[in-house]
Amino acid sequence: MQAHIPSPVRGILFLLGAVLLFAILDTTAKYLTRHAALALLVWGRYATHLLLMLILLAPRRDSSPLLRAPRPGLQVLRGLLLLGCTGFNFAALSYMPVAETTAVFFTAPLLVALLAGPWLGEKLTPGRWLAALAGFAGILLIARPAAGLTPAGIVLALGGAGCYACYQLLTRQLAEHTPPLTLLFYTALVGTLGASLVLPWCWPAAWPATWIILTTIALGMLGGSGHLLLIHAFRNAPASFLSPFLYTQLIWATLLGAIVFQHWPDAPALGGMAIIALSGAALGWHQSRPKDQKPVE
Structure with missing residues (x-):
């Protein structure tokens, strides 16, 4: 079998496909x-x-290693955090436009930068703070307010965003010793079991319309495919x-919100989105610097 050769161009293309699916x-x-219960x-x-x-x-001959992950308690906690992230995000979308919800959610990398110090022992530099x-x-x-x-x-x-930052x-803690497919499987398994616990209390009196069932299935296909593309990107x-x-x-998110819901963010909101994006990009650049290069104090 030919060894995998990393390709930054392929990585970018996979990532762009993933974020499109998430949007x-x-x-x-x-x-x-607007048509179905959030928990459903x-x-x-x-x-x-x-x-x-x-x-x-x-079709795999032996898929049992998927369940034999190190530190199963943390695997379950990680899956519950992603479940909470999805629940919070879907609930926020019921109140706010897609673009604004996505922008606020994208503060997760900023929270990761602040929490990485006490959590992972990473140095919190002035650049990260800024x-x-x-x-x-x-x-x-x-x-x-306006x-x-x-x-x-x-x-x-x-x-x-808080749940996703902790996730x-x-x-980061688990990926060093856990295969990507195992991480992906645990999120799907824990998410399904966790959501199933509340399902009996929110199941509709009448069976949902066929189009609602099919579109809900599409949510899982979009999410699963997006995470698979992310794995290939990384x-x-x-x-x-x-x-x-x-x-x-x-x-x-902005384009789809405009096409589907006829909502365009105003100029200050667009400015806020640009600031969040630039801040996240700056954090990415900061983390990509050589480790032996000392930050300016």
């Missing part, structure tokens, strides 16, 4: 929140993801190199 996922979820949508997203993984992995503070200033532009956004939506989006930090290029390209999701 379509968010837009679809926002539309579905979250369950459908993870159940479909799990089913797809089982179908893809069934990038994080600039990103939160971008949130203030988006969530200013914007007319619902406070509950902002709080929910920040809750999703990323746990992923196999081809370092995370620090790819991180600035993650913010193209803001562009897709």
Whole structure:
């Protein structure tokens, strides 16, 4: 078997495909929140993801190592954090436009930069502080009173960003000793089981319409495919190199929000999104510098 040769260009293309799928996922979820219970949508997203993984992995001779992951307690916690992230994000989308929700959610890398010090022992440099503070200033532009956004939506989006930041930090801890497919399988399994616990209390009295069922299944396909593309992206290029390209999701979210819901962010909100994206890109550049290069104090 030919050894895998990393390719930064392939990595960028895989990443751009992933964030496009995530933007379509968010837009679809926002539309579905008008017609179906939130918990049902979250369950459908993870159940479909799990089913797809089982179908893809069934031909493998031995898929049992997927469950034999190191530190299973942290694997479960990581899956629950991603489940919380999805729930918060879908709930925020029911209150706010897609672009603004995505922008607030993208404060997660800034939270990772602040939490990496106490969590992973990474040095919190002045550059990280400045990038994080600039990103939160971008949130203030988006969530200013004149914007007319619902406070509950902002709080929910920040809750999703917090869950995702902790999820990323746990992923850093576990990825060194856990294969990517195992990480992906645990998120699908834990997400499905966790969402199933609340499903009996939110199942609709009448069976959902066929189009709602099919579109909910599409959520899982979009999410699972997006995460698979991310795995391939990070196999081809370092995370620090790819991180600035993650913010193209803001562009897709803005365009899809305008096409589907006829909503364009105003000028201050667009400025806030640009600040958040630039702050995240600056953090990515900062992390990609050689380790022996000391930061300016």
